[in-house]
Amino acid sequence: MSHVIILPIILPLLGAVLSLAGHRRGTRFSRTVLLSCGAILALVSILLLERAGSGAITVYALGNWPAPFGIVLVLDRLAAIMVTLTSAVALPAMLYAAGGADTRGRHFHALFLMQIAGVNGAFLAGDLFNLFVFFEVLLLASYGLLLHGNGLPRARAGLAYVVVNLVGSSLFLIALGLTYGMLGTLNLADIAVALPRVADDARAVVRAACALLAVVFCLKAALLPLSLWLPHAYGAASAPAAAIFAILTKVGVYALLRVSVIGFDAADFTADLLQPWLGPVALATIAWGTVGVLAARRLAEVVGYLVVVSTGTLLVTIAAGGDGRNGAAALFYLLHTTLASAAFFLLVDRIAAARGGAGDFLDIRGRAEDGGSLALGFLLLAVTMSGMPPFSGFIAKVMVLRAVQFDALGAATWVMLIASGLIAMVVMARAASALFWEAAPADDALPAPASVSSAPAVQSGPIPTPVPASPRELLAVGLSIGLSLVLVVAARPVSEQVALAADQLLARQPYISAVLGPAPHIPLERRP
Amino acid sequence: MELVIATAIGTLAATAVYLVLRARTFPVILGLTLLSYAVNLLIFAGGRLVVGAPPLIDATAERYTDPLPQALVLTAIVISFGMTAYLVALALRAKGEAGTDHVDAQDDRP
Numbered sequence: 001m002s003h004v005i006i007l008p009i010i011l012p013l014l015g016a017v018l019s020l021a022g023h024r025r026g027t028r029f030s031r032t033v034l035l036s037c038g039a040i041l042a043l044v045s046i047l048l049l050e051r052a053g054s055g056a057i058t059v060y061a062l063g064n065w066p067a068p069f070g071i072v073l074v075l076d077r078l079a080a081i082m083v084t085l086t087s088a089v090a091l092p093a094m095l096y097a098a099g100g101a102d103t104r105g106r107h108f109h110a111l112f113l114m115q116i117a118g119v120n121g122a123f124l125a126g127d128l129f130n131l132f133v134f135f136e137v138l139l140l141a142s143y144g145l146l147l148h149g150n151g152l153p154r155a156r157a158g159l160a161y162v163v164v165n166l167v168g169s170s171l172f173l174i175a176l177g178l179t180y181g182m183l184g185t186l187n188l189a190d191i192a193v194a195l196p197r198v199a200d201d202a203r204a205v206v207r208a209a210c211a212l213l214a215v216v217f218c219l220k221a222a223l224l225p226l227s228l229w230l231p232h233a234y235g236a237a238s239a240p241a242a243a244i245f246a247i248l249t250k251v252g253v254y255a256l257l258r259v260s261v262i263g264f265d266a267a268d269f270t271a272d273l274l275q276p277w278l279g280p281v282a283l284a285t286i287a288w289g290t291v292g293v294l295a296a297r298r299l300a301e302v303v304g305y306l307v308v309v310s311t312g313t314l315l316v317t318i319a320a321g322g323d324g325r326n327g328a329a330a331l332f333y334l335l336h337t338t339l340a341s342a343a344f345f346l347l348v349d350r351i352a353a354a355r356g357g358a359g360d361f362l363d364i365r366g367r368a369e370d371g372g373s374l375a376l377g378f379l380l381l382a383v384t385m386s387g388m389p390p391f392s393g394f395i396a397k398v399m400v401l402r403a404v405q406f407d408a409l410g411a412a413t414w415v416m417l418i419a420s421g422l423i424a425m426v427v428m429a430r431a432a433s434a435l436f437w438e439a440a441p442a443d444d445a446l447p448a449p450a451s452v453s454s455a456p457a458v459q460s461g462p463i464p465t466p467v468p469a470s471p472r473e474l475l476a477v478g479l480s481i482g483l484s485l486v487l488v489v490a491a492r493p494v495s496e497q498v499a500l501a502a503d504q505l506l507a508r509q510p511y512i513s514a515v516l517g518p519a520p521h522i523p524l525e526r527r528p
Numbered sequence: 529m530e531l532v533i534a535t536a537i538g539t540l541a542a543t544a545v546y547l548v549l550r551a552r553t554f555p556v557i558l559g560l561t562l563l564s565y566a567v568n569l570l571i572f573a574g575g576r577l578v579v580g581a582p583p584l585i586d587a588t589a590e591r592y593t594d595p596l597p598q599a600l601v602l603t604a605i606v607i608s609f610g611m612t613a614y615l616v617a618l619a620l621r622a623k624g625e626a627g628t629d630h631v632d633a634q635d636d637r638p
Contacts, residue, residue, distance in 0.1 A: 129600060136607050143614060155622040159553065159631060162618060166560050166611055167548065173567040173604055180597060181574030 004051070005060040005075050007044045008083050008120035012037055016113035023107065030109040031098045037113055038087070038094040045084040052080035053497075055504065057514035059126070067515045068190035072126035074515060077501035078331070082123040082254055085335060088483050089247050089342045090116050096346050096476035097240035099469075104149035104238065111148070115141035115244055122251050126515055127187040128179065128213075131255060132172050135220070139165050142248060145241035146233060157236040164229045168219040171212055178209035188262050189515035192508070195267035203269050210270045213259060220252025221311050224285040231292055231304035239349030242300065243342040243480070249307055250338055253314050257330075261505055262512070279319035279409045283416050285312030290420040293427050299351065299360035299435070302427060303344045306385055309420055310337035313400065316413050320404040327502025329399035332495050336396040336487055340384045343480035347377050350477055351435055356466040362431050365438045369466040373474070375436045377481055382428035384484060387421040392487035397421065399495065533573050540566035553619035553629045557612065564608035568601050 015037035019030040051058060052075055060073040094112065102108040118138025125131040143165075147158045180186055182205055183194040198206050219226040230249070234242050256274075264270040289312060292305035310333070317330040351374050352359045358366030368374055380391065387393035397417060404410040487494060504510065540562050547559025575594030583595035623629045 129603075133603065133607075136611075140610070140614070143618075147618070152625045155618070155625050156632065159618055159622050162611075162615055163548070163556055163560070163631070166615065167563070169607070169611070170560070170563045170567050173564075174570055176600070177567065177571035177574040177597075180571070180600070181576075 002051075002058070003060075004044065004047055005058060005073050005124065006062075008041060008048070008086075009073075009117050009124065011041060011044065012113040012117040012120070016110040016117070019109040019113065020107065023110075027103055031102070034094050034102075034109040034112065035098060037116075038091045041116065042087040042091055045080070045087040048075060048080045049084050051075065052077045055500070057504075057510055059515050059517070066517065067126065068185050068187035071130055072187070072515055073124040074126040074511070075124060076511060076514075077497070077504050078254075078258070079123050081331070081335070081498065081501055082250075083120050085250075085338055086116060086119050086123070086247055089338060089480075090244060092346065092476045092480035092483065093240040093243040093342065094476075095479065096243070096349075096473050099472035099476065101149075101238055101240055101349070101473075105147070107144070108148055108240075111141045111144040112240070112244065114138075115145060119244075119247060119251055123254060126189070128176055128191070128259070129186045131259075132169075132176060135172065135251075135255075136169060138248065138251065139169070142241075142245065145244070146237045148241055149238045151236075153232075153236045157232040161229050161233040164219070164226075168216050171219075172216040175209045175212035175216065178205060178212070182206045182209065187515065188259065189512040191263045192266040192512050193516065195263065195270060198267065198269075207270055207273065210264055210273055214256065214264075214274060217252045217256035217259070218281075220249065221256060221315070222249050222252070222285075222308055223311060223315060224281055224288055227285060227288070227308050227311070230308055231296065231301050234304035234307060234345075235296075235298055235301035239346050242303075242345035242349075246307060246338050246342040246345060249311050250314075250334055253311065253334065256315075257318065257505070262508060265508065275319065279316055279413075282312045282314075282316035282319060283409075283412055285309075286316065286416045286420050290423050293420075293424055297361060297363055299348045299362060299431055300345065302362075302431065303341055303348060303385075306344075306424065307337075307341050309424070310341065313337075313417060316409075316416075317400045317403060320407075320409045320413050325399075325499075326403040327506060328495060328499035329396070329403035331498035331502055332399050332487075333396040335494065335498070336384070336392040336484070339480070339484040339487065340381060340393065343377075343477065343484055344381045344385060346473075346477050346480055347374065347381060350374060350469055350473060351378065353467040354469070355435065360435075362434045365434065367439050368436055369468075371436045375432070377477060378428075378432060378435070380481055381484075382425070382432065386424035386428060387417075388425060390488065392484055392491070395488065395491050395495075529577055529579075533569065533577065537566050537569045537573070540569070551631055553622065553631055556631060557615055557619060560615065561608075561612055564604070564612070568604055568608075571597050571601050571604060573597075 015033050019033040022029045058075040061067065062071045097108060097112065115138055118134050118141055121134030122131055122138060125134055143158065143162050146161060147154055176186060182198065182202055183191055185191060185194055222230045234245055237245060260274055264273055286309050289305045289308035292308065293302055296302045296305055314330050314334055317326050317333060320326065348360050351368055354368040354371060354374060355366050358364040384391040384393040387397040401414060401417065404413045544559045544563035544566060547555045547562065550556060575597035578593040581591045581593045582589050583593050583598060
């Protein structure tokens with residue numbers, strides 16, 4: 001059995017311990033640990049991609065206990081793609097952090113590596129309880145990262161974020177308790193086997209447990225009634241943290257997709273759980289996110305709302321598809337939106353630093369110093385994010401629009417996607433003129449923002465002067481934009497790969513037999 | 529015994545929901561703690577209630593209790609304990625920076 005599958009989890013954990021143990025040796029040591037972990041992880045994820053590319057599903061049984069009794073990690077095409085995406089988002093963010101953002105608080109490097117371990121673990125977990133554990137690992141690290149670098153806005157957003165996610169974790173545990181109590185297993189493949197055999201009088205409880213699971217994943221993915229926490233939290237986080245947070249919502253979407261396809265679809269009384277409401281709610285999420293994009297006062301919050309819009313788009317693509325092409329479209333869109341929004345968070349921080357006291361506030365005038373290259377990056381990402389040709393956003397949006405069915409939901413999806421793209425473009429144009437065009441007022445006293453109390457970042461202390469970019473930060477922003485451009489250049493091979501991944505996921509049976517293998521089955525009536 | 533356990537879980541969860549919806553951080557933390565107690569009891573009850581039976585192989589035992597929920601509860605307790613400790617520290621810091629223990633860090637009663 002090859003041990004390479006567990007490396008994406010073990011390696012960052014070891015790196016985190018190492019950087020904690022050696023933190024007295026200074027930032028240089030921690031940065032070396034961070035960046036070398038990032039580089040090795042990138043190589044490992046390419047290895048995994050190659051291994052999964054043959055179409056085989058690799059199962060890694062921890063301690064060699066076979067499923068469903070032991071804990072398994074499962075690597076299929078989808079998991080390999082997601083682990084690679086994590087590396088692609090993490091590496092530029094690490095490089096950016098090494099440019100100086102990591103010194104604003106303590107233990108940034110350890111927290112960041114823990115975060116990566118949690119995200120990779122959630123992508124590879126083969127049973128629900130380990131999915132929960134890795135969710136907690138990534139959440140705990142994200143609590144720390146969100147608070148990295150002090151300030152009242154972060155403490156405020158952090159408190160709400162932590163409380164919301166703790167309630168979510170409790171719901172997750174309730175769902176797990178019910179699932180184990182009714183099915184006698186938490187292994188995803190085994191759940192798929194056990195679900196159709198549930199007795200009639202127990203179906204209501206099992207259905208409730210599955211619905212709770214769906215609610216928890218929607219909370220992580222930030223679907224509408226559960227997405228109010230996201231824009232403030234992401235807007236308040238420091239740039240490298242926000243960039244890695246771009247993948248956190250996708251962990252929720254991934255978990256929802258994985259558990260609903262492998263688990264819920266196994267029995268007819270749980271298969272119809274998502275269908276009636278997922279599409280309309282996802283459309284409402286897009287609408288709310290688009291209004292937020294229009295209303296946000298800070299550029300980081302604009303990007304936060306764009307993340308919400310992307311969640312809505314992803315889930316409506318999953319809900320509205322007809323002939324199976326929607327899986328590939330959703331995955332391509334997922335890759336595009338994660339890379340682009342992570343790059344955008346890094347760029348926003350750079351722009352805010354170059355504007356000095358005006359920060360990333362859109363209603364305070366002030367031109368970015370030496371804004372030429374920043375403006376070029378902004379143009380690229382604005383066009384990408386709003387889905388205009390010729391970049392990856394456009395390709396992804398065309399794939400999504402071609403995949404949706406022509407019914408009421410499909411028509412509504414067309415209208416919403418095109419309208420939200422147009423509005424995003426308008427907002428980006430307006431933001432660009434505030435960020436790169438309008439000069440600050442002649443006297444150096446900055447005008448107070450509209451309501452002082454809601455903008456404490458600008459309110460007190462000396463007005464910061466523009467900070468020149470360090471070469472590492474510029475390299476990181478360039479790298480992250482470059483990675484999102486790879487999706488344009490390699491659009492055809494990437495879309496073929498994601499189509500294969502979607503087919504493999506939807507086939508279901510290979511996953512289940514790969515995990516359970518020839519292990520003897522315990523009949524349901526002999527379970528506790 | 530089922531009735532007692534069910535009532536206990538229900539009472540804990542209801543109290544927790546009430547407390548979490550308060551606007552001050554201290555009741556919210558108490559509520560989350562109670563919620564985690566309710567959840568732990570629920571997971572434990574998921575293994576069915578058995579009295580006086582060992583969880584591990586025992587030559588003299590006639591029946592067993594399910595050991596897995598106990599292991600799950602242990603994990604859940606550790607995680608929720610760590611989370612609560614973190615939340616207390618965070619609430620104290622938010623109080624220190626904002627001067628109020630309102631969850632929005634903005635006092636609605638001036």
